[in-house]
Amino acid sequence: MSRGLQTIAPSKVNVCLLLGPTRADGRHELVTVFQALDLADDVHLLETLDVRDDEVVCDPPVEGENLALRAIRAFRAATGWNGPPVRVTITKRIPVAGGMAGGSSDAAATLRLLATHAAPHLGRTGRTVPDADDLRAIAATLGADVPALVEPGRWLGTAAGERVERLPLLPDGRTAYVVVTSPTGLSTPDVFREADRLGLPRSSSQLALGGRDVRARAGDLPRVLCVNELEPAALSLRPDLRDTLAALRAAGAEVAMVSGSGPTCVGLYDNPGRARQAAPVLAERFGAEHVRLAGALPREQVAALELPRVAGA
Numbered sequence: 651m652s653r654g655l656q657t658i659a660p661s662k663v664n665v666c667l668l669l670g671p672t673r674a675d676g677r678h679e680l681v682t683v684f685q686a687l688d689l690a691d692d693v694h695l696l697e698t699l700d701v702r703d704d705e706v707v708c709d710p711p712v713e714g715e716n717l718a719l720r721a722i723r724a725f726r727a728a729t730g731w732n733g734p735p736v737r738v739t740i741t742k743r744i745p746v747a748g749g750m751a752g753g754s755s756d757a758a759a760t761l762r763l764l765a766t767h768a769a770p771h772l773g774r775t776g777r778t779v780p781d782a783d784d785l786r787a788i789a790a791t792l793g794a795d796v797p798a799l800v801e802p803g804r805w806l807g808t809a810a811g812e813r814v815e816r817l818p819l820l821p822d823g824r825t826a827y828v829v830v831t832s833p834t835g836l837s838t839p840d841v842f843r844e845a846d847r848l849g850l851p852r853s854s855s856q857l858a859l860g861g862r863d864v865r866a867r868a869g870d871l872p873r874v875l876c877v878n879e880l881e882p883a884a885l886s887l888r889p890d891l892r893d894t895l896a897a898l899r900a901a902g903a904e905v906a907m908v909s910g911s912g913p914t915c916v917g918l919y920d921n922p923g924r925a926r927q928a929a930p931v932l933a934e935r936f937g938a939e940h941v942r943l944a945g946a947l948p949r950e951q952v953a954a955l956e957l958p959r960v961a962g963a
């Protein structure tokens with residue numbers, strides 16, 4: 651029998667990203683605030699006997715091995731689930747290689763769908779049905795920003811971003827985001843390498859100090875803490891992004907920043923009306939296909955994407 655499940659995979663922006671030293675595993679330590687946006691991919695999972703192996707199809711296609719396929723393999727390995735193959739179909743809306751965690755969110759959404767899909771089989775065979783924390787542990791093996799997207803919302807990320815704590819959501823509509831994508835991507839590892847070359851990372855003690863400040867004020871982050879310490883590295887590799895940031899500011903953004911490792915830039919607007927006015931102005935300059943008006947993922951959708959709590963947990 652085939653049955654389908656679907657969900658959305660929201661993008662994220664790092665409204666704050668403090669950069670720390672490199673760990674033994676080669677990843678950098680961070681303190682970051684992940685904010686999920688309503689700009690999202692659609693993810694559909696179907697059990698199928700038409701294929702011999704699990705399969706992920708993206709529309710439009712993306713290059714290389716899909717992170718959602720790695721998520722299926724990691725889920726099977728971690729839970730012992732050995733049900734029939736699944737086909738995951740992803741309708742891409744999040745800019746690819748744009749620093750908005752499109753692949754990571756698709757992988758996290760796939761884990762969410764698999765948890766529901768596999769639960770009856772796992773239960774029948776006496777295996778543990780993974781809860782949200784179990785899924786975040788699997789997610790951490792796929793990438794440092796995947797755990798924060800298992801239940802998209804607003805999260806504080808520490809370690810390399812994979813240790814996450816839920817933050818209170820801001821009221822719906824509190825901030826509007828104008829997202830300006832770039833016709834060419836920027837490799838995340840290249841940006842971290844450039845940050846090292848420029849000597850940007852803080853020491854552990856400086857990161858801890860900054861982290862204390864962010865943690866205390868992460869609920870409604872003051873504008874001075876809306877910083878991305880990877881930004882100088884992204885700008886060093888892509889000086890043209892300075893113009894994008896300047897254009898966002900000129901169009902009224904209170905804060906304009908590179909999103910994560912870039913090259914997507916994002917403007918934060920306290921006044922949604924102003925953001926609505928800014929979007930067409932920026933579209934004129936950068937092309938309508940590169941400018942999106944977004945909001946934080948609304949509370950109702952955040953709640954709808956939460957996984958069932960285990961009684962007594």
Ligand code: ATP
Nearest residue numbers: 713714716717746747748749750751752753756838
């Ligand atoms: P992050 O912010 O997590 O570093 P990103 O948003 O910059 O990532 P992605 O859109 O996740 O970048 O894509 C990075 C690369 O990952 C792409 O160039 C593509 O080859 C590969 N990839 C694998 N799976 C996916 C997917 N489901 N969607 C997009 N890209 C994917």
